[in-house]
Amino acid sequence: MTSEIQNQESHFFDYYDFLGIPPAAPPNLIYLAILKIEKSLKDKTFSDEKYVANVKKNLANIYDRLLSEEEKRLQYEKEWLDYYFPRDQYQTNIKSMKLNSHNSTLLSTGLKEKSAPLVKEPKKNEIFDYSSDFSYLMMCDRPKERNVFFLDTEQEIHLPPYSDYIHFKKDQFFLSTHGEVKVSIINDALGKHVICSTASKEIPLHIGDRMEFESGTRLILRGFYTKPATNTATKKWGIHLVQENVILPLEENKNYVFGRNTSDIRSLSFDEDLFCFVNIGRRERSISRQNFQMFHHAGDWYLKDLGSRYGTTLDLDHHNKFETLIGGSIMKLEIGRIRLGYDKSYLIEVNEIEKLEKATPLEIETYDYTTIYDIPLF
Structure with missing residues (x-):
């Protein structure tokens, strides 16, 4: 707005x-x-x-x-x-x-950026190259088949098994349909339900969009930041998982994926030395399996929603309102709280690591050189 x-x-x-x-x-x-x-x-x-x-x-x-x-x-x-x-x-x-x-x-x-009300909305200062800093993939869920294929931002990608295709422009994908088969585009977090039964050009897509064809084919769009950190942060950040009473220091050379069950994407060809998967809130069914991502870029920490069902809501100390990230949007990390789930009752505190109170030590498990944090249930 x-x-x-x-x-x-x-x-x-x-x-x-x-x-x-x-x-x-x-x-x-x-x-x-x-x-x-x-x-x-x-x-x-x-x-x-x-x-x-x-x-x-x-x-x-x-x-x-x-x-x-x-x-x-x-x-x-x-x-x-x-x-x-x-x-x-x-x-x-x-x-x-x-x-x-x-x-x-x-x-x-x-x-x-920080949004209205009560502030003059600042000019958008893009610091990402969305075609190269991120990797995009389509999760194909057919009645008798499940597979994943990565997307090329430089060319049109024709969607199986039809002549419809998607292409990338600026910071998102667009779908063009020929109207041969009815397609629905659904995203629960956005309240989005688009129905296309005729030829349409450049329908904007969001991360987490689920494309459902009449035949039963389902395609789900995902996107992750995959670029290694190049600059050192001036502050050492950490998070406090309030429900589990666990503190996790954030390492600048790590790219964190948080969710209720991250196992769906561990097998994909992500950099094993870069990615760290954190399983949280396993009793909270409204937290998505891959809910959000934390990563370090150009000297700062950022948080990206991963197309979660109910979005990733930020309750930041120096913002005058909540900021909800939906459909893959990104915001710079600041001191405050992350709220997850349907009613946003699952809390994660964000602060400089020395300002977070001592809590339960975090046990680290490593499988095939990939770091996984399985947060214990209490």
Whole structure:
């Protein structure tokens, strides 16, 4: 979203984008997101009083639409879907979808900066080469066959077994269909359900998108940062897994993948010396098997969502609202908390390693030269 508060009478207002939480979030998460913004209003001084008044007005509207009555919240969820993914029974309006999604922070791809409300949205400062810093793959899930193939960002990739193809441009893939076979594109975290039954060009894809063809073929798009670290960080970072009471120091030469069960991707041809797989929250079924990635790039640590089902929500100390990474988006790591799962109740604290309190020592297991952290259950 832009930093300006939109006029609700003339334009659809995205409450989820305003709060920084996934669409169709549960009421307790909506309430937590409101409290985060209200605390910022109370603790900080803002020169633009009119802007602050508009923020308070929008929070009051959110209380009414999303927290007062379940019927109102469900109606808003329908309005949200109709706005971002408008369709009749057989076909999504691709042109309107791309136009309406353009100003959405939640639906944006690539690197995200601190977002509104209560700050002027900074210019996007891209520091990644999305065609070479990342590796992309398609997980093919056919009725009697499962396989994975890596994607080339330099050429068109034709999807089996049809003449539809995807290609890479700027920071994401796009799908072009010939309309021979109906295809649905689904992403739970984005609330995305695109239906294509006619020829369509350049349908934007997000990491975690599931393409389902009428024949039963399912293709799932994944993407990982795979470049070794080249610069040294000025701070030594660590994370505290609150539920397990475990501290993990972050090593700059390691690329961390966090999830409930990372075994699905361990067998892929990733650099065994670079990647470290961390199994967390194994009792939390709403945490994805590969939820997010932490990596060091150009002197800083970054966090990337891996197409998780409910997104990766950041509750950062110096941000005035939650920041939710969805569909492969990225944000610079800062002091604060990472919230995972449907209601974001699974917490990971992020800070400089010496500022984290002592906790349970972490046992390291190595299989075939790949580092795996199996966090014990308590």
